[in-house]
Amino acid sequence: MFDVAVIGAGIAGLTVAQQLHQAGYKVVVVDKSRGVGGRVATRRLQGTCADHGLRYLEPQGQLIEKFIDVLRVKQSDFEGNRGILQVWTNPVYEWEPAKLNSSSILPRYVAPMGMNAIAKFLVTGLEMRLNQRVQEITPTDEKAWHLTFEQTDKLTAKAVVVAIPAPQALMLLEPLAKTIPTEFLDSLRTVEFDPCLSVMAGYPASRQQDLSNVETGNLRLQPDVTRDSDLAWIGLDSSKRPNPQMPLFVLQSTAEFAKRYLDAEDLNPAASQMLSRAAQLLIPWLDSPEWFQIHRWRYAFPSRPLDRDCLDAGTPLPLICCGDWCGGNLVEGAMNSGLAAAVKINQQMEMRSLPGESFLEALA
Structure with a gap:
């Protein structure tokens, strides 16, 4: 039995998991993939790596600026203990008729070990279940959610956070139509x-x-x-x-x-x-x-995000959806959505003291 099960190991899911874990809740993160990060993705191939999802981080927004500062200080084991993030010195160009114009206004930060290093940083201290695709979520008589996987593994949790793209969340949650409000599912359907x-x-x-x-x-x-x-x-x-x-x-x-x-x-x-x-x-x-x-x-x-920072099912058993599709996209939106989801879950559980934005410093 866990206090909270988080479905999805992207930036939003890892953020909400860290918030609740640092507050003392027993949290597990499950994801269908072999690694963490979601669209913050790096592929290892031909003796090197390639960032085929998130390209870089820009210091746009208070939370992402703090995240960048922490990752620049945090040490890794790569090339003599470099920071996880470094400034990418090459400029970025924009295409205009017959010429390239530099648009290097803000510094761009990248991870020499691959951009998914920033997701691996957020995993610190969390209990993870990777390669586990959730097949079904059902409420139990013991006032908990029961998660069934494609394999034989199962788990139960008092609360569930679904931190995956809205269309995938909808496919997972539609079988609960008799349990959760129609308005909740309709909100998921609006996201594109x-x-x-x-x-x-x-x-x-x-x-x-x-x-x-x-x-x-x-x-x-x-x-x-x-x-x-x-x-x-x-x-x-x-x-x-x-x-x-x-x-x-x-x-x-x-x-x-x-x-x-x-x-x-x-x-x-x-x-x-x-x-x-x-x-x-x-x-x-x-x-x-x-x-x-x-x-x-x-x-x-x-392309059509939800106009709120997370989506609360309003069920007796806490069930929250979050992601970069809540309130806006990119990493800043995902992290803010994860913070908001943690607040909602905490309000419906034990009202513990959450670390808020300081959860990043705790990881460092």
Whole structure:
């Protein structure tokens, strides 16, 4: 028996879990994936890594500024105890007609070990159950929620926080239609997401020299009069790593492009088209990688978020939904939603003292 079960190990789920864990509640976090972070994702491949989800952090918002400060001080075991986050010195460029303009106004922070290092930091001290897909949530006669997994494992908790994209939360919670209010499910139904495809492509080490003569850094294609229909981002991801041995680019598609391939069994044609377009826009040899992989983000960016910081089912047994789709997207929104969900759960349980924003310093 746990006090709280948190479904989803993304930034929102880990934030609410840390809040309640540091307040003394017995908390467990479950996630269907092998790792933590959700869309704060890093893939290990070909002797290096690539950030195919969150690209970097910007100090926009009080909470995210504090998070960045803590992560810059917090030490890791990488390359002589560097901080988890470092300033990414390469500028970011925006595409305008026939030229690239630098838009490097705020510093961008990246993790040399991969952006999911920031999620691993938030896991500190938490009880985790990974590779566990929740199949069913049911109330029990003992005034608790019973979670059933695809495997044989089961657990019970006095309260549940569902910290996954709203459409996934809806699929999980719709069978409880007789238990939870219709208005709650209707609110979940209003949330919409844009998809995205991410291509990770590696190139021969000999191309590293080519890049020294090309001022690319990272290219963000902004939606203006020359908006590209296929690509939203081209990034030299290997520039985040110390002493890269080979160029590694990450390309992210527009939502319109991703929608055309959303249910395709084979995404390789989409990857080839994205690489071809990158070659036309930036460097001719980008369409000829040594290897590439592609990832489909079905719920990449909230296009129609909920106008509140979390969603309370109002049931006798506490049940709260939260995520970056509550009140706004990106990491700041996810963390604020997690803080709000923790407050709601605490109000319905033992009214303990929560750490609030200071939970980050406690982890450091």
